[in-house]
Amino acid sequence: MQNKDTMGHAIRSILPLVRQAVRRYVDDPDDCQDVVQEVLLKLWKSRGRLPALDLLPDSYIWKTAYTSAVDLYRKQMSERHFADRSCALVPPGDFVDANGEVRCRVLPLAAPEASDPFVAEAVESALSLLSPKLRQALLLSVDGYSYADIARVQEANIGTVRSRLHYARKYTREALEAVVG
Numbered sequence: 581m582q583n584k585d586t587m588g589h590a591i592r593s594i595l596p597l598v599r600q601a602v603r604r605y606v607d608d609p610d611d612c613q614d615v616v617q618e619v620l621l622k623l624w625k626s627r628g629r630l631p632a633l634d635l636l637p638d639s640y641i642w643k644t645a646y647t648s649a650v651d652l653y654r655k656q657m658s659e660r661h662f663a664d665r666s667c668a669l670v671p672p673g674d675f676v677d678a679n680g681e682v683r684c685r686v687l688p689l690a691a692p693e694a695s696d697p698f699v700a701e702a703v704e705s706a707l708s709l710l711s712p713k714l715r716q717a718l719l720l721s722v723d724g725y726s727y728a729d730i731a732r733v734q735e736a737n738i739g740t741v742r743s744r745l746h747y748a749r750k751y752t753r754e755a756l757e758a759v760v761g
Contacts, residue, residue, distance in 0.1 A: 601645035610711050614740050618648040706755035710748055717741055718748035
């Protein structure tokens with residue numbers, strides 16, 4: 581088995597190829613990042629059965645990227661079916677899965693408190709620039725939901741939630757800095 585330093589080097593060496601392969605199948609930047617993470621996770625989990633990652637044939641990486649992109653597409657089709665019956669942000673109440681079991685309880689989002697209308701407008705404008713997934717994760721986080729709760733609501737991995745929150749905060753900060761200066 582390879583040690584962590586060797587694996588880290590191997591992952592860094594194949595990362596450009598993984599990104600290139602994923603971009604071929606996935607257009608949305610958020611989804612692209614999610615699929616890249618899934619591909620790297622699949623490669624990491626199968627490291628005991630594979631030769632050194634940096635010696636893998638490109639075709640294996642492309643095939644892994646393709647199957648991960650197809651998995652994402654199928655998940656999105658399933659979410660669209662569910663989204664037809666709900667709104668973009670999860671409404672307050674119980675969040676139930678397909679079996680009718682309560683997965684988590686969603687509390688109403690806190691109303692933004694801004695004494696300055698300019699600040700409220702700037703925040704609303706910055707949030708409107710985010711994709712629905714990023715906006716939902718950020719708003720749930722601001723309301724005090726844990727990563728695990730957000731992951732349950734969004735039906736995503738905790739790592740994906742962390743990534744979404746990172747980019748949501750980054751893009752919101754950049755948008756607010758552009759307005760405020």
